Amino acid sequence: MTKVLFVCTGNICRSPTAEGVFRRVVQDAGLDGRISTDSAGTHDYHVGEPPDGRSVQAAKSRGVDIADLRARKVRKSDFEEFDLILAMDRGHFDQLVRMAPEERRDRIKLFMDYAPDAPKREVPDPYYGEGTHFTEVLDLVEAASEGLLNSLRHSRPGHVRASGDS
Secondary structure: OEEEEEEEOOOOOHHHHHHHHHHHHHHHOOOEOOEEEEEEEOOOOOOOOOOOHHHHHHHHHOOOOOOOOOOOEOOOOHHHHOOEEEEOOHHHHHHHHHHOOHHHHHHEEEHHHHOOOOOOOOOOOOOOOOHHHHHHHHHHHHHHHHHHHHHHHOOOOOOOOOOOOO
16 A cells, blocks of 8 residues: 655645645545555644644535544654655755654655646645635646556655656
8 A cells, every 4th residue: 555645834724735735636546555645734723623624624625525624743753654744835844854864855846746737846835825825735636646546546655756856
């Protein structure tokens, strides 16, 4: 089984949205039981809390239910447990690289690397924005989720490649 972890700051907007959307993409592809997902934050601001209500509503508008998810912080064991750790932006990526054992750093990627044609290279934080910001996050996450699934389908077991990796 391939295990994927999505990471943002507080694990209440971007990463739970990515977890929920990618879980649906995996289910729609009939790959349940072959790919598992989780999400976490680089900070412990919201541990135990559900996703932001605006994220829940935006996801629901696309048929994705994330209301049952609860925020948690990245753990050291995540670098052993997950095959792929996907950062929502460069700041998260850099923080994860600093946290990870050197031999596990190759598991860390920018999520938007899986959507090379998307208009942005990072998933922007919608927390202080309006409803349209949450819709933009969904658009980006959906594009990257499709690219991620395609990459996983074409990778060797235990070896996950981002688009553009050789």
